[in-house]
Amino acid sequence: MRLPDFEAWAVFAAVADTGSFTAAAEALSLSKAKVSKAVSRLEVELGTVLFHRTSRRLSLSAAGRSLVDHARRIRLDGEAAVEAARDEASLLTGTVRIAVPMSFGLREVAPLVARFMALYPGIIIDMHLSDARVDLVDEGFDLALRIATLPDSSLRAIRLRPVQLYMIASPDYCARNGTPLTPADLEQHRVVYYANSAQPGLWSMTGRDGSRVQCPVKPALIVNNADAAMPAVIGGLCIAALPDFFCDEEVAGGRLVRLLPHWQFDETTLSIVTPPSPHRPARVEALIAFLRDALQHKQN
The missing domain is CATH 3.40.190.10 (Periplasmic binding protein-like II)
Known part of the structure; x- marks a missing residue:
């Protein structure tokens, strides 16, 4: 059985990551000719073109895109193997x-x-x-x-x-807007949308009896980071669902209160x-x- 051309695969990954034969040659401390020959050798072995070459740019072919992750793994595995063979202190x-x-x-x-x-x-x-x-x-x-x-x-x-999500609000918010007692009550409130969530406007929760509900909620604030939500939540302007590590101290200090504690968001x-x-x-x-x-x- 013929062994794969591991050098050519590693060179292919370097060219794909750097965007050019010249940059790959510099990164690998090889001549540009050797880099080019390695890629050509791999293309011959695979029977397909890995790059589209023009005078202005280099781009991966469809076959190159499908194979580049394999090439990266081969390169990373090789680098890790070399390091594993060195003295532990180094x-x-x-x-x-x-x-x-x-x-x-x-x-x-x-x-x-x-x-x-x-x-x-x-x-x-x-x-x-x-x-x-x-x-x-x-x-x-x-x-x-x-x-x-x-x-x-x-x-x-x-x-x-x-990690558990808690539904939280400030005591001032609850005093002015009422405290939701059931998931259906959330329709009367506005919340923080976490933009990175798959469905930021739909909160799914499970009750102690195992029943599940999906609550459509209305946005007051849309953020992609929890820290950005805290001033509005502590200021009594909206409700949020935040990870336990993020709000435990605020709840313990009385600056925030947990809402609907008998209902839980899906655990992450x-x-x-x-x-x-x-x-x-x-x-x-x-x-x-x-x-x-x-x-x-x-x-x-």
Whole structure:
């Protein structure tokens, strides 16, 4: 059996990611001719064209688009295998790229990153804070923390703990607008829409008896980050549904109250998500182990 041309696959991934043969050659410390020959060699082996080439631009063909994720995995697996063969002390250096939801990252993860940095001064943390879902492979992230019900995918997930949404408002809001006593009462109120939700205008809840309801709600504020909602909620202007870690202190301090406590939103999960490859550099494994230990059993 003939082995795959792993070098050609890795070079193909580099050209696709950098957008040109010249840039790929620079990134790989190879000559442009060698990069071009590797791609041509792979095209001959596969019997298809991977790139459309013109004098002005280079673009992936349909076949190239369908194969580029495989090429990226081959390249990442090769890089991880090389690092795994090195001396353990040298592995705990370099950069780890991590994507984290904005509010959770600022409240929970940033302090943990500071502790991790003190333990591993040779590791550089590149932390991307955003509520938008990133593509770990395309954007070159080593791992991400996600608060969601994860869909089936090729990504690897380490589930840490459940996260519950609370329906909250300020005491002043309830005094002026009344406190909803049933899900149907929400029709008389305005709420915060979380723009990244699949259906921000439809709140699904389950009662203690197992009955499920779907409540259409009207917007007062539309945001893509929970922190942006808090001034309006604390100011008594609307109702919001926010994660437990986000509002527990405000509820305990009396600045916010939980509404409809006998009804629960669908539970989501805090997870560490990594690219498909089972091979990870030791510096990435170190951060994963640290975050798992710190976050898995923390209760709000």
